[in-house]
Amino acid sequence: MSVRRLTDQQPNSFEFSPENLDWATKQLTKYPAGRQASAVIPLLWRAQEQHDYWLPKPAIEKVADMLGMPYIRALEVATFYTMFNLAPVGKYFIQMCGTTPCMLRGSNDLKAVLEQRIGDQQHVTPDGKFSWLEVECLGACCNAPMVQINNDYYEDLTPVSFSKLLDDLDAGRPVIKGSQTGRKTSEPEFGKLTALTSFYPNVPLSNDNGAAAPAVAQTASNTDRPEMHVADAPVLTKRVSEEPISDMHKPELLCTARSGAADDLKLIWGVGPKLEIMLHEMGIFHFDQIAAWTQMNLLWVDQNLKSFKGRALRDGWIEQSKKLATGWRPSNSDGDKPV
Numbered sequence: 631m632s633v634r635r636l637t638d639q640q641p642n643s644f645e646f647s648p649e650n651l652d653w654a655t656k657q658l659t660k661y662p663a664g665r666q667a668s669a670v671i672p673l674l675w676r677a678q679e680q681h682d683y684w685l686p687k688p689a690i691e692k693v694a695d696m697l698g699m700p701y702i703r704a705l706e707v708a709t710f711y712t713m714f715n716l717a718p719v720g721k722y723f724i725q726m727c728g729t730t731p732c733m734l735r736g737s738n739d740l741k742a743v744l745e746q747r748i749g750d751q752q753h754v755t756p757d758g759k760f761s762w763l764e765v766e767c768l769g770a771c772c773n774a775p776m777v778q779i780n781n782d783y784y785e786d787l788t789p790v791s792f793s794k795l796l797d798d799l800d801a802g803r804p805v806i807k808g809s810q811t812g813r814k815t816s817e818p819e820f821g822k823l824t825a826l827t828s829f830y831p832n833v834p835l836s837n838d839n840g841a842a843a844p845a846v847a848q849t850a851s852n853t854d855r856p857e858m859h860v861a862d863a864p865v866l867t868k869r870v871s872e873e874p875i876s877d878m879h880k881p882e883l884l885c886t887a888r889s890g891a892a893d894d895l896k897l898i899w900g901v902g903p904k905l906e907i908m909l910h911e912m913g914i915f916h917f918d919q920i921a922a923w924t925q926m927n928l929l930w931v932d933q934n935l936k937s938f939k940g941r942a943l944r945d946g947w948i949e950q951s952k953k954l955a956t957g958w959r960p961s962n963s964d965g966d967k968p969v
């Protein structure tokens with residue numbers, strides 16, 4: 631860790647505001663008698679927030695006095711954690727993550743923007759608006775590269791969007807927090823899956839024996855792992871997990887039967903008149919529709935079968951429908967099971 635020292639320019643004193651003093655006093659009651667030093671980080675943090683986001687020496691000493699700590703102990707905490715600024719920062723204090731995921735996704739380009747626009751790290755622009763610091767991972771690696779400005783995250787940045795963000799802050803225009811590409815949380819970029827695109831990602835399933843199906847997402851080595859496609863997958867008959875199946879696995883559904891004539895879905899073993907009506911209401915009319923489903927489509931339909939939930943998996947609708955779609959029909963009036 632680099633050496634962190636207090637700045638030479640220090641105020642003569644520091645006092646908590648009445649509201650913050652009240653808050654700080656309440657913090658002390660959270661800890662057992664004699665353990666008030668445990669509140670050192672929250673109190674230092676509150677002092678920093680009150681003092682334009684940096685901690686002067688009198689504030690550190692004030693907190694130490696309140697907690698009955700030697701000054702050096704509070705100073706050790708303040709100088710150890712980079713969350714505490716030991717010198718004045720800009721009105722917009724930018725913490726740029728330079729750790730590996732952000733670096734691989736372009737944080738060096740953001741750094742170049744900062745250096746060109748603001749100057750060296752910890753330098754405050756003459757108008758007092760900006761200063762910056764390179765920090766370690768801020769925990770938003772999925773949306774790298776990113777920066778934290780004061781208390782907010784700005785993610786999925788490019789040099790262009792980052793420059794615009796700084797322009798907007800400089801001009802006092804409203805800015806969008808979070809992803810700058812409109813991505814929600816950590817969903818796949820551009821709205822489409824780029825990993826685990828083959829069989830049943832992240833959904834623990836079981837086969838007829840109750841044994842877990844091959845867990846694609848949990849195998850140790852991606853390079854050793856043969857890609858699993860739907861055609862290679864075991865026929866699944868039971869779900870282990872109750873995790874909801876996302877609507878992205880919804881199969882193609884129809885408004886009406888093609889040519890106005892639905893297949894007799896009751897030929898599927900286990901489908902009766904009531905269930906057939908429910909399937910029609912969902913937009914399922916034909917054997918070839920069901921035959922074309924993936925296992926994830928089947929799971930999605932199955933979870934939406936209300937009181938018939940579990941039937942589609944249990945009775946292997948895809949395999950049955952594949953056979954029925956070829957024109958095969960049961961030979962006796964009770965109806966042979968297609969498969």
Ligand code: FES
Nearest residue numbers: 727732767770771
């Ligand atoms: S590496 Fe940048 S947020 Fe984690």
